[in-house]
Amino acid sequence: MSVETLSAPTTRPYLTSLLSAVVNPIMALAIAGILGALLVMALGENPFEVYWLLISGSLAGIPNILVTLQMMTPLLFTGLAVAISFRAGLANIGAEGQMLVGALCAGIVGFAVDLPALLHVPLCIAAAFAGGMAWAAVPAFLRVKFGVNELVVCLMMNPIALLLTGYFATHVLKAPGPTNKLPDVLPSAKLSTFSFYSQVNTGLILALVLCVVLAIINARTVRGFEWKIIGLSPKFAYYGGIDVPKRALNVFLLSGGVAGLAGAEQVMGQFGAYYDNFSPGYGFDGIAVAMLAQFHPIGVIFSAFLFGALNSGSGVLQMMTGLTKHLVQVLQFIVVLVLAAKISWDWLTHFKKPSEITMRPSRSSTTSET
Amino acid sequence: MDIVEVLYSAVRVSTPLVYAAMGGLLTYQAGMLNIALDGFMIVAAFAGIATAFATGSLELALIAAVISSVLLAALMATFTFRFKADIFIAGIAVTFLAYGLTALLLKGVLGEDGVFMSNTIPRFSPIVLPFIADIPVLGRILSGHTILVYVAYLFIPVIAFALYSTRWGLRVRMVGEAPEAAAAAGVKVTSLKFQTMLLSGALCGFGGAYLSLAYVSLFANQMTAERGLIALAAIFFAKGRPLPTALVALLFGLATALSVRLPQVTGAAPQLLQLIPYVVTVLALVIVGVRTARASNKHGAWKFALD
Numbered sequence: 001m002s003v004e005t006l007s008a009p010t011t012r013p014y015l016t017s018l019l020s021a022v023v024n025p026i027m028a029l030a031i032a033g034i035l036g037a038l039l040v041m042a043l044g045e046n047p048f049e050v051y052w053l054l055i056s057g058s059l060a061g062i063p064n065i066l067v068t069l070q071m072m073t074p075l076l077f078t079g080l081a082v083a084i085s086f087r088a089g090l091a092n093i094g095a096e097g098q099m100l101v102g103a104l105c106a107g108i109v110g111f112a113v114d115l116p117a118l119l120h121v122p123l124c125i126a127a128a129f130a131g132g133m134a135w136a137a138v139p140a141f142l143r144v145k146f147g148v149n150e151l152v153v154c155l156m157m158n159p160i161a162l163l164l165t166g167y168f169a170t171h172v173l174k175a176p177g178p179t180n181k182l183p184d185v186l187p188s189a190k191l192s193t194f195s196f197y198s199q200v201n202t203g204l205i206l207a208l209v210l211c212v213v214l215a216i217i218n219a220r221t222v223r224g225f226e227w228k229i230i231g232l233s234p235k236f237a238y239y240g241g242i243d244v245p246k247r248a249l250n251v252f253l254l255s256g257g258v259a260g261l262a263g264a265e266q267v268m269g270q271f272g273a274y275y276d277n278f279s280p281g282y283g284f285d286g287i288a289v290a291m292l293a294q295f296h297p298i299g300v301i302f303s304a305f306l307f308g309a310l311n312s313g314s315g316v317l318q319m320m321t322g323l324t325k326h327l328v329q330v331l332q333f334i335v336v337l338v339l340a341a342k343i344s345w346d347w348l349t350h351f352k353k354p355s356e357i358t359m360r361p362s363r364s365s366t367t368s369e370t
Numbered sequence: 371m372d373i374v375e376v377l378y379s380a381v382r383v384s385t386p387l388v389y390a391a392m393g394g395l396l397t398y399q400a401g402m403l404n405i406a407l408d409g410f411m412i413v414a415a416f417a418g419i420a421t422a423f424a425t426g427s428l429e430l431a432l433i434a435a436v437i438s439s440v441l442l443a444a445l446m447a448t449f450t451f452r453f454k455a456d457i458f459i460a461g462i463a464v465t466f467l468a469y470g471l472t473a474l475l476l477k478g479v480l481g482e483d484g485v486f487m488s489n490t491i492p493r494f495s496p497i498v499l500p501f502i503a504d505i506p507v508l509g510r511i512l513s514g515h516t517i518l519v520y521v522a523y524l525f526i527p528v529i530a531f532a533l534y535s536t537r538w539g540l541r542v543r544m545v546g547e548a549p550e551a552a553a554a555a556g557v558k559v560t561s562l563k564f565q566t567m568l569l570s571g572a573l574c575g576f577g578g579a580y581l582s583l584a585y586v587s588l589f590a591n592q593m594t595a596e597r598g599l600i601a602l603a604a605i606f607f608a609k610g611r612p613l614p615t616a617l618v619a620l621l622f623g624l625a626t627a628l629s630v631r632l633p634q635v636t637g638a639a640p641q642l643l644q645l646i647p648y649v650v651t652v653l654a655l656v657i658v659g660v661r662t663a664r665a666s667n668k669h670g671a672w673k674f675a676l677d
Contacts, residue, residue: 039471043478093462138652146659151458153655155405156603156648159596163648167641284466287459324477326591329470336463341453 021294024339025303028292032334036327045321053320054328058313066198070270072308073200074099074279076207077262078286079304080214081132083295085255087218089231090248094139094154095259096283097161098132102260104165105131106267107274108173110185117188124189125206125264132260133253135161140252144245150252162277169276180276191269203265208301210258215297227251259283288332291339307332376627377511381519382585384623386411386594388522389577390601391619392529393570398610399533400566401546402457406446407598409465410571414439414578416472419589420479422491431492431583436575442468443571447564465598473591487588494518494584516584518576523616525573530612542566574598600626603651622647 037047058068078095085092092098106128115123139153168182175183191201218224226247229237238244262282267274289307293299307328314325390407397404418435422428446464449455473484480486494516503513533539544552545562553559577597582589600622608614629643 039474043474045478091458093458142656142659146656146662148655148659149403151405152403152602152606153652155599156651156655159599160645160648160652163641163645167639170641171639281466284462287462291459318483322478322481324474324483326470326473326477330467330474333463333467333470337449337455337460337467340455340459340463341449 021296021299025292025294025299025335028335028338029306031338032331035334036331039330040323040327043323045323050317050321050323050327053316054310054313056313057316058309058311063197064312066195066200067312068305068309069204070198070200070308071312072304073204073207073265073269074262074282075285075289075304075308075311076204076211076300077265078259078282079289079293079300080207080211080286080297081255081259081262082286082290083293083297083300084214084227084258085252086290087231087295088227088248088251089234090140090143090252090255091151092136092139092154092252092255092259093151093287094136094157094256094283095262095286096279096281097154097158098135098256098259099263099266099279099283100161100165101135101263102128102132102257103263103267103278104168104182104274105260106189106264107182107185108168110189110268111183111273114186115188120186120188121191121268124185124268125261128260128264128267129257130260132263133257136252136256136259140249140256143252144249158283165274166276169274175273182274184273185268189268190272191265193269199270201265201269203261203269206261207265210261211297211301218297223247259286262286285332288336291336374507374510376631377624378514379630380620380624380627381511381515383627384620385515385519385522386577386581386585386597387601387604387619387623388526388616389573389580390598391604391615392522392525392612393573393577394598394601394605395610395612395615396529396533396542396566396573397563397570398605399546400542400563401549402450402563402567403461403602404446404567404570405458405461405598405602406442406464406468407570407574407601408594408596409461409468409598410439410442410574411578411581411594411598412472412592413442413468414575415582415593416475416578416589418579419486419491419582420475422583423480423488426490426492428492428494428583432576432579435579435583436572439575439578440568440571443567443574447567450567451560451564469592472589476589476591485588485590491583491587493587516580518580518584521576522580525576526612526616533612600647603647606651607654 033051037051040047040050056064058064078099081095081098082092106124109124109127110120113120113123135157138157139148139150142148142153143150166180170180173182175181191203193199193201218228226237226242229240229242230244230247230251234244234248237247266278271278285307289300289303292303292306310328310331311325314328317323317325317327390411393410394404394407414435417438418431421434422431425431442464446460449460449464450457476486477483496514496516497520499509499513503509531539533542541552541557542562544555544557545559549559552562578594581593581597601619604615604618604622608618625643625646629640632638632643633640
């Protein structure tokens with residue numbers, strides 16, 4: 001390795017980290033945009049027209065913007081959940097399951113308990129938070145206590161959540177009628193919506209506040225600093241006197257709880273009841289949101305807005321072109337793929353010894369350990 | 371409920387699981403957990419049915435399925451090894467990319483939204499095995515499947531042989547057990563990992579082709595229905611040994627077959643039977659985790675007990 005590449009990050013570390021935090025996502029978006037345009041062209045559509053439809057369908061006019069904000073809300077929660085855990089070196093990819101369980105808890109408390117709205121809404125939100133936390137507790141505990149790969153456990157917990165919530169919605173607590181859903185939540189548990197154009201509700205404000213609070217915690221508190229150090233090097237954190245297992249467990253539970261809040265917003269704000277299989281994969285989209293945000297809570301706001309806008313604009317594609325909304329999914333995960341590669345490039349330039357790149361949970365030796 | 375019929379359908383249902391499990395097992399033995407099995411299969415399923423629809427040839431369809439799946443595996447391997455992307459993140463990205471891409475192409479190329487079927491698509495026909503078909507009960511379970519079913523079960527001994535009785539297999543396992551030692555001994559670690567990933571793609575290619583051309587004769591968005599995940603569960607539960615993995619995959623297939631039949635008879639919830647593979651895997655991980663924690667794991671890259 002030449003002298004220049006070694007000294008580059010150390011001379012102006014702040015500038016480089018800021019640059020990589022902004023340049024990497026933009027590069028990934030550009031690559032995804034170009035590949036997407038090629039794909040659209042291959043399918044015989046005009047890429048400019050398609051991208052213009054996506055933009056105008058999501059941002060032109062107040063109603064469209066309101067729908068975009070509605071689509072953005074669950075992504076804010078799940079993106080934030082993934083970002084918190086990844087920043088601490090824990091890969092919580094179980095946000096989907098945690099969200100479903102959180103939604104189910106909010107749905108049950110929403111219809112089964114009769115309280116004034118002032119108490120009912122916080123209780124439902126707390127139930128969703130607890131549900132998400134409980135679901136995250138399994139991988140978190142196994143990870144911290146026994147060193148079991150949290151990714152595999154999360155992967156398995158997702159379908160378990162889907163099947164269990166499905167069991168509740170189709171058998172145990174099924175509302176009368178043909179649809180697989182729980183009974184409607186009581187009016188006292190509903191989040192108020194702002195307009196009749198879309199289902200955007202107070203959950204959006206909660207999510208934005210949460211993003212700002214977490215950004216402050218990350219930047220200004222000891223706890224936030226400890227999470228970052230654990231993510232960068234658990235060994236260093238340990239020798240620095242941080243109670244690594246305890247903090248890691250806390251972060252993972254917090255992450256699960258935030259993912260559960262996404263479910264609360266869906267049930268109490270957008271649908272008004274727990275519907276079986278309601279999620280089009282918000283938990284997995286959260287991974288894309290968090291990666292594009294480079295795991296920064298304020299960045300999550302921007303990337304959730306972007307993907308929310310793409311999602312809401314993609315509805316038009318189905319009607320106006322020969323494409324489907326899945327184009328957005330393709331773009332989203334090209335971004336993830338490129339950024340996944342990018343992260344490691346950063347690591348390579350920042351650390352001298354290749355062996356130290358395994359500061360995040362090492363995947364190379366996981367099979368032998370688990 | 372006819373028990374023989376259930377067992378017959380268990381063999382059928384387990385076939386894609388066996389393909390995916392054999393594919394995932396190879397990478398598992400090489401020390402990688404490949405979670406993109408679903409992505410590989412869905413691409414193969416789409417390429418298979420699209421080719422069969424366009425050309426009317428099952429052979430070409432099978433070839434197209436395998437090639438497309440191998441290409442996706444190559445993409446994932448390139449990002450993992452060349453660009454040093456985290457294999458899990460790459461796996462998730464590739465899987466959802468594959469889901470999205472097939473759904474998009476379904477509309478863009480075949481002009482259908484969500485589901486595609488056509489009477490002109492050829493279909494693998496069932497084969498009556500000459501002698502086995504005459505055995506009273508066993509014959510009805512084992513005979514009358516399509517060629518891809520038999521190929522799937524033939525792959526089990528082939529892969530066991532390749533892993534445990536060839537020089538290549540020894541190296542693969544060495545790479546999985548101790549990559550540093552393997553590299554020191556002159557084994558090309560990355561190259562071997564790349565090879566297992568491509569083979570994983572090829573096997574999933576068969577699995578995907580089976581899904582869309584033999585198991586049913588249609589394509590639907592996300593039609594793999596997390597079979598890759600169940601296969602992964604089987605691999606984990608059997609610790610990546612070929613025969614036990616296949617047996618566990620068969621058991622999971624039986625649970626799936628029962629989850630279709632049992633509710634019709636008893637009115638029970640199908641979800642509870644479908645839960646089995648995932649719950650069993652989490653429990654297995656707990657047991658393995660406790661045991662490994664006791665035996666002070668040596669190469670745990672990120673254990674918290676540092677003292």
